[in-house]
Amino acid sequence: MSAEIHRLAAAKQILDTLRVSRGRIVAIDPDGTILVEDGARDCVLACDFLRTSAGPAPRLSTGDEVIYIAGDSGERGCVLGLVERYSTVPEIPDNLHLEANRRIELRCGNGSVTMSNEGKIVVKGDRLVSRARGVNKIKGAAVKIN
Template sequence: MTVQQPLPTQARIDTVVIGTLLDLPYANAPTVTYPGCANSSGIVARNTALLSPGDIGCQVALMFEGGDPARPLVIGLLLGAPASPAPFASVRLDEQRLELSAEREIVLRCGKASITLTRAGKVIIQGVYLSSRSSGVNRIKGGSVQIN
């Protein structure tokens, strides 16, 4: 009869550990990594801190539920941690809305047509043929409106 040995477990972590925020697909489920993390692509953590996609790449303070390294808890974002976090882009989707976010600009392109949104607030629509149709009011408002 062969006795099966239990798999080795990672030692308890009972101190604050400095990790890195890798992703933020949902506000309550950030993906983090830390020195000695068993999963090189990061691990989903619980969260007590207010984080945003702009925080991706920044250092976070972590505790571990019950000292279990597989159950990280983000307790805060380190202030003054890397001055320039990695650029981010995010996509959020639910039944009602698709939201794309980027640091500098978003471009939707298909063939010779494109829509560009810039950080400065510009919306640039380009195409070979542009059509605007409305069953209600079709309003054009602006500081000034130029046609041709």
């Protein structure tokens, strides 16, 4: 019984030192440190970012409102996430930018498009269709058909 009380007291002590707050990003340093301003406490705290999935992290910018957790004074905080209105309708962007250092590959069934950093683009499929309302050009230093 005494060990259980000791564990609960230790957990309470840890929770008492942590506080979850809402703040605004004032800067993001080149090393990835996020500086968050807490208007209620009139201070700026250096924070890390909690990554919760293998997917891309959200793009954070100066002025974004975030939820963060702060420990004892002097400790780095941790940004838990971006505060924004939830949308039940997925937003389709006007532009989509994909970038990779080595290769991008899109696959669907038997079809694929592969782009490499050497500038090579390979399109594969059971059937390829190219349609144009205007001129349909094929350009290259050499063009091979069959």
